[in-house]
Amino acid sequence: MSYANSGAGSRRVGVIATVAAIHGLALYGLVTGLAASYIEVVVPGLTGRNIPIEPPPPPPEPQVTPKQEASTDSRLVAPKTPQLVESRGPVVFDAPLELPLPGPIPDKGPLIELPQPTVSASPKFSPKAARPRNDTAGWISTNDYPSSALRRGEQGTVRFELTIGANGKVEGCRVTAPSGSPALDAATCKYVAARARFEPARDETGAKVAGTYASNVTWVIPED
Numbered sequence: 001m002s003y004a005n006s007g008a009g010s011r012r013v014g015v016i017a018t019v020a021a022i023h024g025l026a027l028y029g030l031v032t033g034l035a036a037s038y039i040e041v042v043v044p045g046l047t048g049r050n051i052p053i054e055p056p057p058p059p060p061e062p063q064v065t066p067k068q069e070a071s072t073d074s075r076l077v078a079p080k081t082p083q084l085v086e087s088r089g090p091v092v093f094d095a096p097l098e099l100p101l102p103g104p105i106p107d108k109g110p111l112i113e114l115p116q117p118t119v120s121a122s123p124k125f126s127p128k129a130a131r132p133r134n135d136t137a138g139w140i141s142t143n144d145y146p147s148s149a150l151r152r153g154e155q156g157t158v159r160f161e162l163t164i165g166a167n168g169k170v171e172g173c174r175v176t177a178p179s180g181s182p183a184l185d186a187a188t189c190k191y192v193a194a195r196a197r198f199e200p201a202r203d204e205t206g207a208k209v210a211g212t213y214a215s216n217v218t219w220v221i222p223e224d
Contacts, residue, residue, distance in 0.1 A: 154181035
């Protein structure tokens with residue numbers, strides 16, 4: 001029994017070893033088959049060809065300028081002699097004209113010197129008009145109002161002109177624009193001529209001369 005069991009165990013071990021060997025070969029074949037598989041890549045080939053290159057044109061030939069030979073002719077040429085024209089006859093000149101001599105200049109008498117215009121000298125003074133020396137407000141007052149004009153209630157403005165002498169005194173008075181009241185016009189010249197005092201007018205030389213002075217007086221009835 002013990003031998004029979006020993007033989008059966010030996011056969012089973014051999015079968016297992018055989019199966020393992022077959023599996024190992026199959027696995028090895030599978031691995032080597034997978035390792036040997038690859039993808040073939042086709043690289044296109046390059047084709048070369050020769051292209052002919054034209055040679056460059058030859059450089060232009062240099063132009064040679066011919067040298068000018070210096071003139072060796074040293075002959076001197078004399079200038080042409082002007083041709084003389086022969087005179088065919090004598091030259092005749094006209095006779096000179098005889099002009100009569102001027103007669104004696106008549107005597108017109110002695111020269112008279114004309115007077116030269118005199119140049120007036122510029123004035124040394126500016127002319128000035130007559131001007132009052134005292135206050136013009138004191139020439140006439142309300143006390144001078146004519147009683148006749150007061151009774152008739154007359155009022156108005158009197159324009160007058162005074163003639164001033166070279167001494168500064170009033171020499172005349174005239175009404176240039178009446179007020180409408182003869183009493184007021186007369187009173188104006190009466191009191192102004194008596195009370196006015198003036199600085200006389202002066203001319204361009206500074207001398208005192210007569211002059212005029214114009215002004216006006218307004219008469220208003222005073223209130224009580």
